Amino acid sequence: MKEVAKRIGKALEEGVRKYEFKPLELEVGTVQSINEDIVLISGISKAKYYEVVNFEDGSKGIVIDLDQNTVGAFLLEKRGKIKVGISVYRTGKVASIPVSEEVIGRMINPLGEPLDGKPPYKALKSYPVEREAPSLFKRDFVREQLYTGIKVIDTMFPIGKGQRELILGDPSTGKTSIAVDTILNQKDKNVICIYVAIGQRKQSILDVYSIFEKHGALSYSVIVAASSEDTPGLQFLAPYSATAIAEYFLDRGKDVLIVYDDLTKHAFAYQSLSLLLKRPPGREAFPGDIFYIHSRLLERACKIKNGGSITALPIVETQAGRIEAYIPTNLISITDGQIYLDINLFNANQRPAVDVGKSVSRIGGKTQIPALKEVVEFLRLYYAQFLELEIFTKLGVKVFGEGEKILERGKRLRELLKQPRFKHYQVEEQVVIFFLLNEGFFDGVNEKEVNKVADAIIEKIKEREPLILNEIKKTKVLTENLKRKIRNFVEVYYENYNKAD
Known part of the structure; x- marks a missing residue:
């Protein structure tokens, strides 16, 4: 028993020697002035930019200004019982926010406090709100x-x-x-x-x-x-x-x-x-x-x-x-x-x-992707030409030939660019729509009906030939074979559409 006690005592003695005890340094300042949400503090000259400070009344602030004699901090909540002369305590911690996967699905304030009426999320660590951007050597091309x-x-x-x-x-x-x-x-x-x-x-x-x-x-x-x-x-x-x-x-x-x-x-x-x-x-x-x-x-x-x-x-x-x-x-x-x-x-x-x-x-x-780039490469230039021509027509100038073609197709392009809220087009659908525009399949369609017809074609392709969209999505390329399939499908669609009329 004595041997056991002796060994325990020796272990405790060695453990204590490993620790170095120092007096706790706590830098305390004083509120010098208050101006709306800004508080000037003296006595905490070692404070860091973005450091959190605690006020005597329980309020918190963040240092945003470092002067020779004073430190400026903004308040994180509406001014409470803060008054000139009360104590301010440094925390030594830079402002940070608690983070984890559990933050997904939540509405929070900038301090990580919930605003959606649900309990606080469990945080794995804290990330500083302000830090250096990644260096050039860590970045990759977009x-x-x-x-x-x-x-x-x-x-x-x-x-x-x-x-x-x-x-x-x-x-x-x-x-x-x-x-x-x-x-x-x-x-x-x-x-x-x-x-x-x-x-x-x-x-x-x-x-x-x-x-x-x-x-x-x-x-x-x-x-x-x-x-x-x-x-x-x-x-x-x-x-x-x-x-x-x-x-x-x-x-x-x-x-x-x-x-x-x-x-x-x-x-x-x-x-x-x-x-x-x-x-x-x-x-x-x-x-x-x-x-x-x-x-x-x-x-x-x-x-x-x-x-x-x-x-x-x-x-x-x-x-x-x-x-x-x-x-x-x-x-x-x-x-x-x-x-x-x-x-x-x-x-x-x-x-x-x-x-x-x-x-x-x-x-x-x-x-x-190559498929989208191919069908929209000159779209912006084409649209700019159309807008320029449209200005001339408003002045009474008549256009013929290629100019008339640009004008009519431009009107349909403008309609295609209209889009209601909450309606989204996937990239493969956009490839098909603008391919059909370039091929002239919408030239004979009333400009006000273009979006309706384009949506109907996409829905029919999804229903009867989904492999067309799947292949564009998978390969990211618009091959000649795919172009032929799209042309054939739309030609049949127009035949049935005209018969129905």
Whole structure:
């Protein structure tokens, strides 16, 4: 017994020696001033950027300004009992959000707290809301297309996985509709979707949640929401928290689509914080580093070598079509292309109201499959020629021959580019539709009936010759044999269609 006790005592003594005891350093500051949601603190000079600080009354804040004598922090909730003179405690922890697979299907705030009335999700780890974008050597080329299911975008302005494509336009032109439809089209495509609502009305956020629930999109989506009722600090934090969640899935080799709705309101939130911190305003009263704030955020969207991708769809609101305003021009220069929605096209019932002349995808064209690229290669140029000719005809000029052919086919192309919400076209269906347009099969169809006839042909092919669509999907090539099969099928369809009439 004595021997056992002796051995235990020796083991305990050795164990204690391994530990080094030091006094706990706790840096405590004092609130010097309060200005709306910004608190200036003295006495915590070693605080880090984006560090979480705890106030004596239980409130939390995040450091956003480091001065020589004071530290500025924004509050994460509405101002409570915070007053000048109370203590502030450093945590030493940079702001982070809890992440795990269980976050899928949830609506949360930028702190990871549930907003859907369900219990908190179980987190495996925490990801910092702000971190360096992947280096150049870790990135890969954007090679694979992310399909929106929207014909005008997938054909003329394709988006690649890992690309950043800006959606901009005046209020109520369908910006959110395009983003939401793109998310709905990712069903069964192994893409995790994150929708970030920044400064939106609570009802608008609930409408998006209801759409996701109705169409089964919650099974692969996350909603991160900071409404207009939340503090500017929480609105500012929202896109960073959402991107941290996206990076969690990126690190696990998954493809992620993230929608920032919208970065105009995010810029206004940062503007409010900066003015409260008495930073000098720049162009349009925005702080001088607003470009850096947005570029650093969007640089985190990428395609990783032998891994996943983050595709970003930032949304920006313009006023009276002024795309030359400060925030829109900033984001146009940061992103890899833009989809511009025109209010006049929207009012003329051309929906989606994509302005073909002002929209572009700088790298997406390389991601299109050969079959789609073949049938839409000159589509944008053809459409531009049609619009130019149409202007002349409105002035009373008559066109003949090739010009008349371009005009008539252009009218049918414009109709084909119209598309109702929640109706998605898979890539193989788009290949068939635009092949038939190029072949002239819609030339004899009334322009107002083109979409109806195209949809009917696709449905008949699905019903009677599904191998046509399956082969395009599998091989990604439109062979001569497939072209012949499509021509023969449509010719028979038209014969039966005319007999029925």
